[in-house]
Amino acid sequence: MLDRRSFLAATAGLAAATAGLGLPAAAKPFGSVSLFIPGAPGGGWDITGRVIDEVLKKNGLVRSSRITNVGGAGGTIGLPQFINQYDGDPNALFIAGAIMVGAIITNKTPVNLGLLKPVARLTGEYQVLVVPAASPVKTLAEFMALLKQDPKAVTWAGGAPGGTDHIFACLIAKAAGVPLSGLSYVAFTGGGGEAMASLLGNQVSAGISGYGEFAEQIKAGNLRALAISAPSRVASIEIPTLVEQGVDVTISNWRGVFGAPNLREAETAALIELATAMVQTQDWKQQLATRGWSDQFLPGAAFAAYLEQDVAATRSVLADLGLAK
């Protein structure tokens, strides 16, 4: 139920009251910040939002904060609400991520992330392609050969269709020159437990997820990692990238923060400054290390450019799949 439903956190009662008061941005910066999380408590966006909240308060970057959770449909229930309720509010932050890009396209949401002000990409997780330990496949090259030889016989376990896992599988298949309609992609939900079980039980040929989800099983030797979706080697992760193995595919399950629509330039700049100050704190670095998030900080305009690319790549895959027009 948790991942399907939205919820108003206990602290959120006053969120609506402060919204739209239009406090002058420059005069008293961030006495109070409203964090809007378009996912249910306990999920990835929620934990990101709560960690941001914790770090901001602990370091005196904001005095108080309110958290609102509105989950469901990959964040596309929360997004329109945020746009309506927080229009022009310089103290509001919206948590979003790669999953929402796909969900907006497939759900044909009338609003999109382009209406918001990109503040910063904060963290990200690279995707990993694994095979069960018992699999005869040892390298990415062998995997690609197998895929070209008989695409249907290669079964992939991953998350919901249109999500980062699925897009990654499709990008690999495209690189192999295999039509996407012929993929045997098996979608699982429920926190990745069932997908993992099918891999550990050696029931599928390959699996896809974020590195964090597989890390312990890879270390234990239960799964063999063939490639990671990072553009270049990631320190402390001993997995070769797809790019260095001659397959030009990169993707990141990023998470970041956005400001409300129709902010003045100075107001957006203040939010970017806040995010920049936050990622430099010791507490933030500590949290990244504990939670195994990789630092993918990218502020303001650079984030906007990245987002545009991500949307285009996602849309093209989804169009090939028939999930987008």
Place this chain on the structure above:
Amino acid sequence: MGSLSGLLDGFANALSPMNLLWALFGTTLGTFIGVLPGLGPALTIALLLPLTFQVDPAAAFIVFGGIYFGSQFGGSTTSILINTPGESASIVIALEGNQMARRGRGGPALATAAIGSFVAGTIGVLCLSLLAPVVVRVALAFAPADYFALMVLSFVTVAAVLGNSLLRGLASLGLGLLLGLVGVDLQSGQPRFTFGSLDLLDGIDVIIVVVGLFAVGETLHLAARHRSTREEITPVEGSLWMTAQDWARSWKAWIRGAFIGFPLGAMPAGGAEIPTFLSYFVEKKLSKHPEEFGRGAIEGVAGPEAANNAAGAGVFVPLLTLGIPTSATAAVMLSAFQSYGINPGPQLLTSHADLVWTLIASLYIGNVMLLVLNLPLVGLWVQILRVPTPYLYGGILLFATVGTYGISRSVFDLVLLYAVGLAGFFMRRYAFPTSPVIIGMILGPLAEQQFRRAMTMSQGDLSVFLTRPISLTLLVLAVIALSAPPLLAYRRHRRALASA
């Protein structure tokens, strides 16, 4: 370190006075959210996750374990007393439990549920301590084809709750299957029956249908009939406590329920509902008093409640041995581990053995705490039945509304709740059984997804269901379960004729 010495160390860690207070807090809170329709343990634990910033891991897991088992128990209490299951796994308990309560046997029903929970929890925690590595290997052998066969077997249980009219029962089942189809299809990503509404993309929450059909439907039904026919509810008749016969009929059901619940709970796609369905079916078939089913058979409470609780312990098998979360609650617990900088995986038992054993011990302490809390309260709970019906059901309606709004803060869900409630009213009015709706809604999507996964993996080869030994065994069991009772009845009939 051996399992037993590990477990004893775990108890030593968990049994501090402060931790017992945390356990009390957790079980009490859990019981409350279980009583409140809608709010579930996953959401409550998620909201309490910031607790992990403040207290040591043992205390946090003790609270979470308490909430987990407490909410299961609270859900059964409302099911029995006022026919209002707070969660989908307790609908089966409402079937017999509420019938018992209406006949003045609410006390024994609550007692068998409380003791059954305790017995099953104990068996579950013991199996978790001793058998987890074995059970998990079996669980991993289950492929989608086998899960599909398991769902087919579970569908057989519908036969036990169809009521008097086959046609009406199947119509209810069909409605449930239809409701289960709403939302984005997991395999293709295409929306089905959403009519362009964003609110329906995630599908219809089973909880809303459970609360709507039972709590709202029941309230409307009683309101409509209040003036014409007085519903006779006997608060207490005979002993408040279980009689010798109750004990004799309960204990086997507890044990059977526990051994159905634990392995299914340990399966990555097992869940807590399926074991309660299967246990109910088994109890009805094995009972010496099958005619009492539907009118308050105590085995029908004892078995499913035990199955529910043992499944709750089973969920920890994949979580603690492999780091795989298989339910929403387990997923939230996993993020609690991560808050302490621990990444649960196959090494959890070796690298953080103390924490694992503390968690297991705290589950056990939660179980004992629940028994201690709830048995003396049975007398108090039963007093609820003395509240005049209009006030009682007014209160239920209020809690159902608040609870549903609490899950999602969505007005759409409230409208849905009352629409389903209205449907539930008419179903009661025209004698359609409501349980098949829930069973269809839970099993339908599971069966469909597993079937299509199996088909993708076998590249469309249907024979996969017959060539896999597990799948074949389960399908054969399903055929036997369906065909044996009529065949036996036919033989008995023949013999009766011959001897006459």
